[in-house]
Amino acid sequence: MxxxxxxxxxxxxxxxxxxxxxxxxxxxxxxxxxxxxxxxxxxxxxxxxxxxxxxxxxxxxxxxxxxxxxxxxxxxxxxxxxxxxxxxxxxxxxxxxxxxxLxxxxxxxxxxxxxxxxxxxxxxxxxxxxxxxxxxxxxSGVELPQPQRERFAELSEEQAAVSQKFSENVLDATDGYALYVEDDTELAGIPDDVIAAGRAAAQADGKPGCKLTLQAPCYIPVMQYAHSGELRARLYKAYGTRASDTAQSPDYDNSGLIERLLTLRAEEAGMLGFAHFAEQQLQTRMAESPAQVLDFLCDLAARAKAYAVRDLDEVRAFARDELGLQELHPWDVAYVSERLRTKRYDYSEDEVKRYFPQPRVVAGLFDVVQALFGVRMAHARDASVWHKDVEVIRVEDADGALAGHLYLDLFARTGKQGGAWVDLDRNRRRTARGLQTPVVFLTCNFTPPSAEQPSLLTHDDVITLFHEMGHALHALLSEVDEPGASPFGSVEWDAIELPSQFMENFCWEYDVLQRLSAHVQTGEALPRELHGRMLAARNFQSGLGTVRQIEFALFDMLLHQNKDVANIGAVMQILRSVRDEVAVLVPPDWHRSPHSFSHIFAGGYGAGYYSYKWAEVLSADAFAAFEEAAGAGHTRLLPEVGARFRKEILAVGGSRCALDSFVAFRGRKPDIAALLRHSGMAEA
Known part of the structure; x- marks a missing residue:
């Protein structure tokens, strides 16, 4: 004991x-x-x-x-x-x-x-x-004859091991890279807080200068703000070749693991009588067939591509006319885009993040959750944690009854996987001993606080936090008493993103941003005038962003319909063919995005990456219910609509199919119109 x-x-x-x-x-x-x-x-x-x-x-x-x-x-x-x-x-x-x-x-x-x-x-x-x-x-293969059952068990075990090794390679390749910059002129343009963190990291390593890494709080601002094209190019190549055959170090090459995993998945699907792994995976999804998914993605690509072409043309013209860049390289795009946005809308992400100190954002998020769903968040005292930065939150219903516990682990560090996600310690369950409440982990990788100031979140970081809170609320506000119908255990995978993407919408509401913001130096809330500029820029390059997501989703779906992908060259050829069809911005030949594509090779999204766009149709349409109820110029923080969303979407978990839950909330089947409108592509 x-x-x-x-x-x-x-x-x-x-x-x-x-x-x-x-x-x-x-x-x-x-x-x-x-x-x-x-x-x-x-x-x-x-x-x-x-x-x-x-x-x-x-x-x-x-x-x-x-x-x-x-x-x-x-x-x-x-x-x-x-x-x-x-x-x-x-x-x-x-x-x-x-x-x-079995x-x-x-x-x-x-x-x-x-x-x-x-x-x-x-x-x-x-x-x-x-x-x-x-x-x-x-x-799971229970109806297979005995010799095949043994092989099926071997396939399952090896897939788990290969996926775990893939994940480890991405983590080690990311943590293992460091670029120490001693010439301050190379750091020009990079935000002061990023440079300060880099200098502290270099000092901790016993090195001079500023340490730049591939972790998001460093990599993203360097790509957006560093004036040095050579510096951006070095980091871009290091990031784009992580864990691959074209990386500087071959120690973490995921090529063989990708080949092996695809082979194992194809064999498993064949044993179960499916044409391919994609068909097998869709047995547990809202989408009825791979053909339906491809039709959905291709239709959305056709609507978005003209906007993506326009977005890229604008970037190229600005780079040429304003910055003197005659050729736009892939490592220039984030930098030029940020300069273009700053000039067009007269603000930068670096300016905006001064209004979003992490403690204020978290407190404001809790206020929003209480306003929408009637639950209160309070810090739990004396809870045991794995790192000093972790906070534990008691989630209580309006009557004070415990709804569950939420662990917040928000900052990047060495030894921590990148990205943002929600995981479950336990589900809600009713037993003879009483009601067991859920316990949820919410993990992000924001810039850590320093001795001088708190962590400052970009608006994208704020959106990420709201997204993950949507996932957490799905588990915390479930009223399903049986684990077999819990949200994470039985909601269709292509609907699981509905609550998370739904919550993102509130990050654009002025009254919500008032709750979230307090300038790090003055305490001033986000000014309405700056919010107006942010809102005007909301769909800045939405065409590029949409076709990028479609590129990933098509690659994933086509890859898992191809039973003859025997080598990494064939994998890359499928990616090239997808890019020829939908992409407008194509990386160099040495770029290896599949080698760090943990979502599909280590995160459960194999033949399921389309779920993000599929669920975005649901989430945009769900938020439209709040827009319609509020009318023009009024708050969308509507408790009565929030209560209905909680009752028909969050509370029911997987106790009924996701489409039935959506119809119960919205009164009809999903409509893509809201997604197109929110993305600035309504006329498409």
């Missing part, structure tokens, strides 16, 4: 977890869960909800909470020791999950539950859970 992973309370004791705890705890919990499943699967066990599903959930929850903690720590405070412990346990957990999916006895128990006369008396949520479980059993 001295192992914190075997003694998990209401909240985990993260500070006490050590690498040496991992394998013994996981071994113990796997054995307990395996025994519970064998008992539930025994034909002598009555096929009832309590004897089968409740029993499995009771035994499985300690295992999955422990494994969630280990996986989360491995992502946010990665060390060689923790990585080794995680990788030692990973095959065992993967083998267990595969074993469960367990014929358990499958038969679920079939008995479905076929029993008592099925009709179960709640619709419990009926759906059983139906979804039977589908997932079939997708």
């Amino acid at each position: 001295t192992n914190p992973l075997l003694n998990i309370g209401e909240l985990q004791d993260f500070a006490a977890i050590r690498p040496e705890h991992v394998e013994p705890a996981i071994d113990t919990l796997l054995a307990r869960a395996r025994a519970a499943i064998e008992k539930a699967a025994d034909p002598a066990t009555p096929a009832t909800w309590e004897a089968v599903i409740d029993a499995i959930d009771d035994a499985g929850e300690p295992l999955w909470r422990a494994w969630s903690a280990v996986g989360h720590l491995n992502a946010v405070v990665n060390t060689p020791e923790l990585r080794a412990a995680y990788n030692a346990a990973l095959p065992k957990v993967t083998e267990f999950s595969t074993w469960v999916g 367990h014929e006895g358990l499958y038969r128990q679920y079939k008995r539950l479905r076929e029993d006369a008592g099925f009709a008396a179960l709640s619709p949520t419990r009926q759906r859970i059983i139906e979804l479980a039977l589908r997932d059993f079939r997708l």
